[in-house]
Amino acid sequence: MSKPTKEELEFWLDQGLSQTQIAEQSEFTVTQINYGCRVYGLKTKWTHRNEYNRKLRVEGKKQCSKCDEIRSFNQFENDPRSTDGLSSQCKVCRNPYFKNWQTHNRDKTRAASQGWKKRNPDRVKAYSARYYADNKEEMRAKFKAYMTPERNSYYLRLRRDRKRGAKGRCTFVQLQARIDYYGGLCWICKAPMEAIDHVKPLAKGGTEWPANLRSICTSCNSVKRDIWPYETSTSTESRISSRSMSSLEKTISTGS
Numbered sequence: 714m715s716k717p718t719k720e721e722l723e724f725w726l727d728q729g730l731s732q733t734q735i736a737e738q739s740e741f742t743v744t745q746i747n748y749g750c751r752v753y754g755l756k757t758k759w760t761h762r763n764e765y766n767r768k769l770r771v772e773g774k775k776q777c778s779k780c781d782e783i784r785s786f787n788q789f790e791n792d793p794r795s796t797d798g799l800s801s802q803c804k805v806c807r808n809p810y811f812k813n814w815q816t817h818n819r820d821k822t823r824a825a826s827q828g829w830k831k832r833n834p835d836r837v838k839a840y841s842a843r844y845y846a847d848n849k850e851e852m853r854a855k856f857k858a859y860m861t862p863e864r865n866s867y868y869l870r871l872r873r874d875r876k877r878g879a880k881g882r883c884t885f886v887q888l889q890a891r892i893d894y895y896g897g898l899c900w901i902c903k904a905p906m907e908a909i910d911h912v913k914p915l916a917k918g919g920t921e922w923p924a925n926l927r928s929i930c931t932s933c934n935s936v937k938r939d940i941w942p943y944e945t946s947t948s949t950e951s952r953i954s955s956r957s958m959s960s961l962e963k964t965i966s967t968g969s
């Protein structure tokens with residue numbers, strides 16, 4: 714195999730060039746340069762680094778092949794392919810690649826992080842406590858912005874219903890959708906809503922699922938109470954319709 718001369722190689726290696734860098738500025742390939750180094754018994758940047766790393770390893774440290782920074786083992790990802798079981802580049806240098814991978818594998822990323830959180834509940838607790846202590850003002854402002862009166866009453870209601878043994882779950886967004894569906898009005902009399910009704914009452918085995926929730930006014934709510942099945946036609950609607958019927962009869966009987 715053709716190879717660079719010993720003098721050529723020594724000249725390049727003295728400049729601290731790696732085999733790849735030598736290949737970039739000469740007519741030789743990396744394989745040829747590597748071959749030459751082995752034949753002449755020359756130490757390349759790579760063999761230097763390996764020796765250097767071997768010494769560092771005793772102290773639990775390693776030099777990153779990209780940024781040349783000396784870091785402790787926990788600053789390197791695990792890599793079963795390498796001899797020391799760690800990747801050659803540090804986490805800081807690997808981060809852009811990792812972030813890119815994460816954006817293209819969101820499901821895997823989420824599953825992995827949730828799995829880790831489940832396995833390390835104590836560390837999650839400690840981390841969030843520390844984060845809160847470090848960012849108290851910011852966290853308080855964020856919480857204030859998040860906890861609108863609507864959201865607050867949602868959580869109060871949720872806790873109360875949970876205490877009563879309610880099954881199922883309706884998220885805040887789902888509940889808002891239910892309220893919007895009824896136009897923010899009582900589903901029985903169409904007055905402005907004042908509460909959330911369990912159409913099938915919790916006491917009769919009703920659930921917290923969105924389908925069982927509707928906006929209601931307090932007067933209809935107090936009439937309905939725990940009645941199930943609740944027929945709107947026998948109560949409010951019939952009252953309204955009977956009133957309109959009687960007025961209709963009156964107009965007919967007066968003959969106008």
Ligand SMILES: [Zn+2]
Nearest residue numbers: 777780803806
């Ligand atoms: Zn690095």
Ligand SMILES: [Zn+2]
Nearest residue numbers: 899902930933
């Ligand atoms: Zn009503």
